[in-house]
Amino acid sequence: MSGVEGYNFAYLDEQTKRMIRRALLKAVAVPGYQVPFASREMPLPYGWGTGGIQVTAAVLGADDTLKVIDQGADDTTNAVSIRRFFAKTAGVATTTRTAEATVIQTRHRIPEQPLTEGQILVYQVPTPEPLRWLEPREAETRVLHALGDYGVMQVELYEDIAIHGKIKRAYDYPVEVAQRYMTSPSPIPKFDNPKLSNSPALQLFGAGREKRIYAIPPHTPVRSLDFEDYPFDVDHPGQPCALCGDRASYLDEIVTDDKGSRMFVCSDTDHCAERRGEIPQ
Amino acid sequence: MYVAVKGGEKAIDAAHEWLAEERRGNPEVPELSVGQIAEQLGLAVDRVMAEASLYDRELASLALKQAQGDVIEAVFLLRAYRTTLPRFGASLSVDTGAMHIDRRISATFKDLPGGQVLGPTYDYTHRLLDFTLAAEGKAPAAPTAVPRDETMPRVLDLLADEGLMEREEAPADESGPVPDLTREPLTYPAGRALRLQGLARGDEGFLLSLGYSTQRGYGRNHPFAGEIRQGTVSVEVEVPELGFAIDIGDVMLTECQSVNQFKGDAVRPAQFTRGYGLVFGRGERKAMAMALVDRALRAEELGEAVQGPAQDEEFVLSHTDNVEASGFVQHLKLPHYVDFQAELQLVRSLRAARVAKKEAAE
Numbered sequence: 261m262s263g264v265e266g267y268n269f270a271y272l273d274e275q276t277k278r279m280i281r282r283a284l285l286k287a288v289a290v291p292g293y294q295v296p297f298a299s300r301e302m303p304l305p306y307g308w309g310t311g312g313i314q315v316t317a318a319v320l321g322a323d324d325t326l327k328v329i330d331q332g333a334d335d336t337t338n339a340v341s342i343r344r345f346f347a348k349t350a351g352v353a354t355t356t357r358t359a360e361a362t363v364i365q366t367r368h369r370i371p372e373q374p375l376t377e378g379q380i381l382v383y384q385v386p387t388p389e390p391l392r393w394l395e396p397r398e399a400e401t402r403v404l405h406a407l408g409d410y411g412v413m414q415v416e417l418y419e420d421i422a423i424h425g426k427i428k429r430a431y432d433y434p435v436e437v438a439q440r441y442m443t444s445p446s447p448i449p450k451f452d453n454p455k456l457s458n459s460p461a462l463q464l465f466g467a468g469r470e471k472r473i474y475a476i477p478p479h480t481p482v483r484s485l486d487f488e489d490y491p492f493d494v495d496h497p498g499q500p501c502a503l504c505g506d507r508a509s510y511l512d513e514i515v516t517d518d519k520g521s522r523m524f525v526c527s528d529t530d531h532c533a534e535r536r537g538e539i540p541q
Numbered sequence: 542m543y544v545a546v547k548g549g550e551k552a553i554d555a556a557h558e559w560l561a562e563e564r565r566g567n568p569e570v571p572e573l574s575v576g577q578i579a580e581q582l583g584l585a586v587d588r589v590m591a592e593a594s595l596y597d598r599e600l601a602s603l604a605l606k607q608a609q610g611d612v613i614e615a616v617f618l619l620r621a622y623r624t625t626l627p628r629f630g631a632s633l634s635v636d637t638g639a640m641h642i643d644r645r646i647s648a649t650f651k652d653l654p655g656g657q658v659l660g661p662t663y664d665y666t667h668r669l670l671d672f673t674l675a676a677e678g679k680a681p682a683a684p685t686a687v688p689r690d691e692t693m694p695r696v697l698d699l700l701a702d703e704g705l706m707e708r709e710e711a712p713a714d715e716s717g718p719v720p721d722l723t724r725e726p727l728t729y730p731a732g733r734a735l736r737l738q739g740l741a742r743g744d745e746g747f748l749l750s751l752g753y754s755t756q757r758g759y760g761r762n763h764p765f766a767g768e769i770r771q772g773t774v775s776v777e778v779e780v781p782e783l784g785f786a787i788d789i790g791d792v793m794l795t796e797c798q799s800v801n802q803f804k805g806d807a808v809r810p811a812q813f814t815r816g817y818g819l820v821f822g823r824g825e826r827k828a829m830a831m832a833l834v835d836r837a838l839r840a841e842e843l844g845e846a847v848q849g850p851a852q853d854e855e856f857v858l859s860h861t862d863n864v865e866a867s868g869f870v871q872h873l874k875l876p877h878y879v880d881f882q883a884e885l886q887l888v889r890s891l892r893a894a895r896v897a898k899k900e901a902a903e
Binding site for chain 1: 876
């Protein structure tokens with residue numbers, strides 16, 4: 261079954277996959293709650309997507325079609341490396357098309373094209389604990405989550421507004437999942453936060469180094485933290501993509517010379533290529 | 542098109558080929574064999590085995606060769622291999638009291654049963670570059686002698702017999718599963734068994750610095766090197782079908798037990814306590830550092846004030862793993878365009894708001 265001699269389908273042995281699936285089931289049952297799991301050492305470095313890779317390995321079947329993106333792009337080196345890893349160890353079909361993929365592993369972005377029922381979006385997560393920068397101790401943060409005691413974050417966000425006039429978080433913007441757990445959306449730009457809520461797709465989050473898995477099941481409400489008088493909003497550079505003209509997509513800024521010239525282009529390469537007609541619909 | 546990021550696949554392939562060429566070096570210089578590494582770079586091999594938690598000299602040597610001598614990269618290679626291996630079970634506890642000794646020293650007693658045995662140590666070498674090694678001079682044969690005493694009781698047991706040293710009590714029931722931090726997620730407080738596992742595979746440099754910090758006052762615990770012993774012990778496994786333990790081979794270990802003061806409290810009289818270090822191979826520096834850190838981490842248990850980072854279990858255990866640390870530090874070179882773009886917009890808007898505010902005030 262496997263593409264590589266001596267290794268199981270999708271690299272991990274079946275016992276390990278079972279352990280991960282149990283953690284996933286628990287994560288889906290308790291949306292936004294961080295489930296500890298016995299993360300394995302993967303042949304790729306910690307911090308490079310080992311959590312996402314383990315989750316993908318556990319959910320991947322032989323008839324799945326896999327898409328891997330990093331910064332929204334399919335052709336960034338780490339996305340290439342992970343896609344190859346599964347093409348080699350699982351022999352599954354791969355694609356760059358969001359619509360064609362059944363499993364999408366991502367780092368730092370949610371695709372522009374709305375996801376559909378039956379799709380699974382797997383996030384690579386460096387720091388699953390949204391309270392980590394306010395309280396470094398796991399023993400403490402677990403208690404805060406258990407009690408739903410999130411005052412420390414409210415104060416942090418309030419102080420941002422008091423000092424800077426706005427909440428000073430551009431990515432990894434904390435959310436509340438299903439009116440209960442405060443959760444890190446992983447370092448996606450806050451631009452992507454609205455897509456987390458009520459998505460028809462299953463969203464799974466894997467943090468390999470920190471050994472945590474969590475989930476946002478389909479059709480689950482997700483609220484980006486805010487205040488009544490300072491509602492959540494997203495930033496946009498205010499100009500269209502220089503390549504496809506989209507005014508609503510998330511843009512990367514490209515420095516084109518050393519005189520301050522720059523252009524803005526879609527970070528989601530599949531979305532941009534499709535709009536430019538490079539890919540037949 | 543300006544946005545020319547296509548071609549990642551080709552770039553990766555080319556980089557790997559270049560790496561293979563770099564690894565080989567000048568082809569006119571004979572290639573290093575795995576056997577040469579195992580025999581002649583033994584301490585590097587030991588460190589790789591210890592921090593990878595896999596006792597296999599040949600694979601550790603291969604990992605070192607593949608990693609061009611980069612120890613942490615070699616540890617990573619060996620760990621990634623280890624994680625694919627099935628776990629058959631746990632051995633019986635090894636008996637370091639019955640160790641076949643190469644080296645055994647105590648800093649607390651001038652002489653003791655079994656004597657002080659220096660063994661193959663760098664301790665008293667003068668660190669002068671030996672140019673005969675560069676000239677490939679032959680090593681002289683070392684003299685041999687008969688051991689003074691076959692039995693070498695552990696120094697700390699001698700103190701314990703007198704009631705001066707705390708006894709380590711074995712759990713009443715050892716039939717349960719041995720905790721394994723490579724198979725279960727670590728949660729805090731971890732307890733000493735898992736703590737020692739974490740330290741045994743922890744980064745030598747990190748533990749060395751932490752141990753050193755306790756000596757400089759960040760969690761001082763008055764250590765003496767009660768005993769350091771190095772040698773081989775046999776590993777025994779109980780096979781259910783046989784009903785008795787069989788010897789499956791020998792491993793080289795270094796054990797360090799430190800002797801530390803304990804002032805006593807309401808229920809316990811003053812006595813000595815121990816810090817424990819045990820590592821694969823001749824990892825003496827690591828074993829000593831581990832013993833210091835183990836003892837420092839017992840601060841809470843012994844009612845001592847927690848003042849230094851070495852005494853903080855969650856801090857020590859969550860940062861001691863060099864494969865985790867290396868991966869996460871180096872992931873910073875992965876693209877972060879998206880987050881940086883979000884930050885750029887934020888900083889620009891904050892600066893614009895400030896200018897607008899200033900202008901409004903004028």
